[in-house]
Amino acid sequence: MSGKPITLRDMGSFHVGGRIAEISGKPETTVTFSAGGMPARIDPNGAYLVEAMYVQYFLPEDRKGKYPLLLWHGGGLSGVTYETTPDGREGWLTLFLRKGWDVYNSDAVERGRSGFAPPEIVAGEPHFVAMGDAFVRHRIGAAWSDDPAAREQLPGGLFPVEAYDNFARQFVPRWTTTDAAIAAAYDALLDKVGPSVLLLHSQAGGFGFPLAQARPDMVKAIVAVEPAVTGDVARAAALKGVPILMLYGDFIDRSARWPAMRQNGLAFAEAVRTAGGDVDVVDLPAAGMRGNSHMMMMDRNNAAIADLIHDWLVARGLVA
Amino acid sequence: MSGKPITLRDMGSFHVGGRIAEISGKPETTVTFSAGGMPARIDPNGAYLVEAMYVQYFLPEDRKGKYPLLLWHGGGLSGVTYETTPDGREGWLTLFLRKGWDVYNSDAVERGRSGFAPPEIVAGEPHFVAMGDAFVRHRIGAAWSDDPAAREQLPGGLFPVEAYDNFARQFVPRWTTTDAAIAAAYDALLDKVGPSVLLLHSQAGGFGFPLAQARPDMVKAIVAVEPAVTGDVARAAALKGVPILMLYGDFIDRSARWPAMRQNGLAFAEAVRTAGGDVDVVDLPAAGMRGNSHMMMMDRNNAAIADLIHDWLVARGLVA
Numbered sequence: 100m101s102g103k104p105i106t107l108r109d110m111g112s113f114h115v116g117g118r119i120a121e122i123s124g125k126p127e128t129t130v131t132f133s134a135g136g137m138p139a140r141i142d143p144n145g146a147y148l149v150e151a152m153y154v155q156y157f158l159p160e161d162r163k164g165k166y167p168l169l170l171w172h173g174g175g176l177s178g179v180t181y182e183t184t185p186d187g188r189e190g191w192l193t194l195f196l197r198k199g200w201d202v203y204n205s206d207a208v209e210r211g212r213s214g215f216a217p218p219e220i221v222a223g224e225p226h227f228v229a230m231g232d233a234f235v236r237h238r239i240g241a242a243w244s245d246d247p248a249a250r251e252q253l254p255g256g257l258f259p260v261e262a263y264d265n266f267a268r269q270f271v272p273r274w275t276t277t278d279a280a281i282a283a284a285y286d287a288l289l290d291k292v293g294p295s296v297l298l299l300h301s302q303a304g305g306f307g308f309p310l311a312q313a314r315p316d317m318v319k320a321i322v323a324v325e326p327a328v329t330g331d332v333a334r335a336a337a338l339k340g341v342p343i344l345m346l347y348g349d350f351i352d353r354s355a356r357w358p359a360m361r362q363n364g365l366a367f368a369e370a371v372r373t374a375g376g377d378v379d380v381v382d383l384p385a386a387g388m389r390g391n392s393h394m395m396m397m398d399r400n401n402a403a404i405a406d407l408i409h410d411w412l413v414a415r416g417l418v419a
Numbered sequence: 420m421s422g423k424p425i426t427l428r429d430m431g432s433f434h435v436g437g438r439i440a441e442i443s444g445k446p447e448t449t450v451t452f453s454a455g456g457m458p459a460r461i462d463p464n465g466a467y468l469v470e471a472m473y474v475q476y477f478l479p480e481d482r483k484g485k486y487p488l489l490l491w492h493g494g495g496l497s498g499v500t501y502e503t504t505p506d507g508r509e510g511w512l513t514l515f516l517r518k519g520w521d522v523y524n525s526d527a528v529e530r531g532r533s534g535f536a537p538p539e540i541v542a543g544e545p546h547f548v549a550m551g552d553a554f555v556r557h558r559i560g561a562a563w564s565d566d567p568a569a570r571e572q573l574p575g576g577l578f579p580v581e582a583y584d585n586f587a588r589q590f591v592p593r594w595t596t597t598d599a600a601i602a603a604a605y606d607a608l609l610d611k612v613g614p615s616v617l618l619l620h621s622q623a624g625g626f627g628f629p630l631a632q633a634r635p636d637m638v639k640a641i642v643a644v645e646p647a648v649t650g651d652v653a654r655a656a657a658l659k660g661v662p663i664l665m666l667y668g669d670f671i672d673r674s675a676r677w678p679a680m681r682q683n684g685l686a687f688a689e690a691v692r693t694a695g696g697d698v699d700v701v702d703l704p705a706a707g708m709r710g711n712s713h714m715m716m717m718d719r720n721n722a723a724i725a726d727l728i729h730d731w732l733v734a735r736g737l738v739a
Contacts, residue, residue, distance in 0.1 A: 104426050104428050104480045105427045105430065106424050106425070106427075107425045107426075107427065110477075111503035111507075111509070111510075112499060113503060113585070114585060114588035114589065117588055119550070119565075119584075121565075131595070132494050132546070132622065132647075133494065133622045133625045133647050134648070135625055135648045136622070136625065136647045136680070137680055140675075142549070142552065144549070145549040145550065145552065145563070146549065146550045146551060146565050147547060147548075147550060147587075148584060153499065153588075155502070157430075160424045174452050174453065177532050178532075179473065182432040182475070183431035183433060187431075190431075193430060206532065211531055211532040211534075212497050212499050212526070212531045212589075212591070214497075214531075214589075214591035214592065226461075227463070227467060227536075227537040229463065229465040229466060229467055230467060230468055231465045232461065232465065236459065243465070245441075245465075245466050264468060265433070267467075267468035268434035268437055268468055268473075269434065269532075269534075270468070270534060271535075272534065272535060273452065275450065275451070278454050302456070305455055327452075327453050327456045328453045328454070328456045355460075356459060359457055360457055
């Protein structure tokens with residue numbers, strides 16, 4: 100903590116979106132949910148409310164951001180991404196709150212506090228994130244070892260590797276069959292909170308950019324932190340009125356997938372620019388910030404990157 | 420919202436507990452996580468960090484509670500239980516924060532932001548909560564109908580039925596195979612935050628009472644809101660120094676399970692009293708508060724019940 104108190108004019112949570120679906124034709128069962136508790140006769144048939152999305156909000160008393168700032172996390176993760184860092188420093192949620200932004204932090208459909216649907220209603224298997232897979236795939240280290248002392252961090256890397264296990268505690272299962280439901284819930288969130296600034300990490304690029312192309316009047320700016328996916332290049336002109344900042348960290352050339360994903364992002368940026376849009380792409384190493392992983396909101400310089408984002412939003416007239 | 424700002428000296432989140440487990444012998448696969456993204460080669464083998472518990476904390480600047488107040492939710496739910504009510508009023512999290520309590524709100528292992536483990540590591544199937552099942556089982560209504568207009572609320576019931584769908588959006592899958600892991604994570608939470616007041620709802624009684632019996636020095640009081648399970652009667656004397664408040668709502672005689680579960684609670688209370696303990700059992704209808712469901716932290720009179728709990732804690736010398 101920085102030590103200064105935070106004063107909120109409001110805080111709370113809600114769910115948006117979702118649909119009611121029915122299960123039928125299954126037998127009743129008896130379940131003792133709690134050891135020592137009373138058995139309950141459970142009829143699994145009937146209506147289920149599925150595919151809603153959990154959103155938590157914190158509204159500072161001294162509001163400066165002109166629009167809500169929506170924090171959308173990446174794959175295999177939840178809104179915890181933006182909270183306290185794995186090594187216990189302030190995350191972007193409170194850093195942006197301190198800068199005067201109304202912050203809305205969500206868990207994509209099927210993850211975290213959004214819950215997931217019965218397999219009879221939403222097909223597909225959960226995918227789990229292994230510790231070593233994320234260590235390499237998120238450009239934290241070059242090679243994983245179950246022995247913490249033998250894990251090889253990338254040279255000059257800024258991820259707090261000593262707290263890597265705490266990061267792994269944040270992993271949640273993900274599905275590959277829920278994209279449409281996730282997109283619908285984000286759309287419902289815009290309906291609920293109105294025109295907003297979207298801060299998209301990784302997988303969330305694939306939801307935020309298309310939604311902004313469909314509803315450009317509802318999106319006042321996009322901050323895309325290493326988007327794994329962007330929008331439809333053929334419809335780039337839809338974003339000519341939506342300022343866009345894209346951030347990429349270090350070590351991209353050491354990754355199997357990031358050179359191509361970054362290239363896709365650059366091509367999309369160029370298409371929006373050609374259509375008359377305002378797109379800034381910041382390669383952090385070229386801007387003098389070396390060592391950032393894919394999880395830059397948790398890296399040791401996360402406050403400096405939040406400053407960079409906030410300053411860019413100030414320059415776009417989005418801060419009072 | 421009540422309209423008054425909330426000033427926090429700190430807020431954030433962490434995970435506690437958990438263990439590392441290995442998966443081996445499974446084939447590699449290629450997964451395209453995001454439509455339009457790059458396929459990733461995934462090796463499902465290796466180390467996973469499972470069974471950790473997510474905890475979010477809010478610490479008021481004007482602290483009055485002498486110990487942290489830990490909010491432990493019931494089955495099929497998450498920490499969302501204590502946040503904004505389904506109809507948009509303040510929940511117990513902010514109500515107790517406003518009373519000066521350091522509040523720690525968690526998601527039990529396998530639920531919400533705690534994530535759940537691969538089935539290769541933790542056996543068992545998730546159980547899903549149907550809308551109609553919870554409507555009757557939590558003593559909100561006498562009979563469910565998919566047609567909201569035809570749903571029959573219990574006479575004088577205080578659950579905000581018009582927002583029942585929002586409550587159903589909060590349901591998360593639960594397991595029956597994770598009790599030991601949940602208990603271990605709560606134990607780790609006490610290690611992290613120190614001596615605390617436990618506020619237990621429903622299923623959480625089965626974790627909080629046994630933990631208090633094992634570590635009575637770490638539990639300064641227990642507030643049990645319709646505990647589905649309590650502790651070990653044979654070890655009731657362990658709680659003679661831990662003041663206990665048990666709350667029960669209305670309509671218990673209309674329930675298939677609650678008469679027996681309440682009777683178990685009363686028997687446990689009597690055993691602790693016989694051993695010299697301080698146990699108050701409040702039947703809310705007998706105390707003049709009629710109409711409460713099992714989800715009394717969401718009922719229309721949730722603020723009055725929070726007052727009752729706080730006053731009881733004041734009387735126990737737990738508020739400065």
